[in-house]
Amino acid sequence: GITIPYSMFGLNEDDLLKNVRVINGNLILSFPKNKLYNSLITKIPSTLEKVTGRVECTSAQYKIFGADLERIAPGRVVVHK
Numbered sequence: 685g686i687t688i689p690y691s692m693f694g695l696n697e698d699d700l701l702k703n704v705r706v707i708n709g710n711l712i713l714s715f716p717k718n719k720l721y722n723s724l725i726t727k728i729p730s731t732l733e734k735v736t737g738r739v740e741c742t743s744a745q746y747k748i749f750g751a752d753l754e755r756i757a758p759g760r761v762v763v764h765k
Contacts, residue, residue, distance in 0.1 A: 728752035
């Protein structure tokens, strides 16, 4: 399949997540093979309680959101360089 970030459609990723409580599956914030597809999210909303799969992010994203990512997916955060 084709992966295209929501931001390429002009959608604000922060707005899309603000009312989400659980993500059933993975939350992919970074794509190591093509940085153009990296998420433009600016915050992890406090309303997001859980990601059932893994979270993938860059080291820069982890520096900003690390505590929140560990809260929503403890032990399942993959950090790409």
